[in-house]
Amino acid sequence: DVKVTQSSRYLVKRTGEKVFLECVQDMDHENMFWYRQDPGLGLRLIYFSYDVKMKEKGDIPEGYSVSREKKERFSLILESASTNQTSMYLCASNGGGRGGYTFGSGTRLTVV
């Protein structure tokens, strides 16, 4: 069964901390995505990557960065966490073309 694994289900971090959210997929997918999900706003794209060492800004990249050193791993970095980054973060991947995404289970991040 194909899988996208997010390293943490729940995280609590302090304002100003640097936060790493890790995502690993085992499907050899080229494309990986980071979304945040907030009530009433749906899924909003933060960053995506179509290849190793490649990244593209999504709709809401401010306050975030990403790293894709290996094909299977796509990391989301909050350089200095703020309370407005409290959210559910979802990682997804797809193999290109018109196929849908496979999502991870999500990381619920609380910044206090």
Add this chain to the structure above:
Amino acid sequence: GESVGLHLPTLSVQEGDNSIINCAYSNSASDYFIWYKQESGKGPQFIIDIRSNMDKRQGQRVTVLLNKTVKHLSLQIAATQPGDSAVYFCAETSANTGNQFYFGTGTSLTVIP
């Protein structure tokens, strides 16, 4: 940006009844649509998809209908079960969005036993 939205944020149905969840989109060039189901504490899961050259597609207990004229699609769940309780949202994409998907805000379906 794209506008993909759902008409109703919440829906409650009796177990055994049919459920209909609606989705509107604004990009007339959208040509591929997916319905996702997200259970509490889990990531979204693919339910069914449909391409713009089709009006209807059926899966197991689910049917997606696409009306391109009014830019509307719906998800019908037959004989709704308690396990169907979840948030459902649609996603759409087109070649002119670089094949990125845009997601609706979701409808929360509650099945009453």
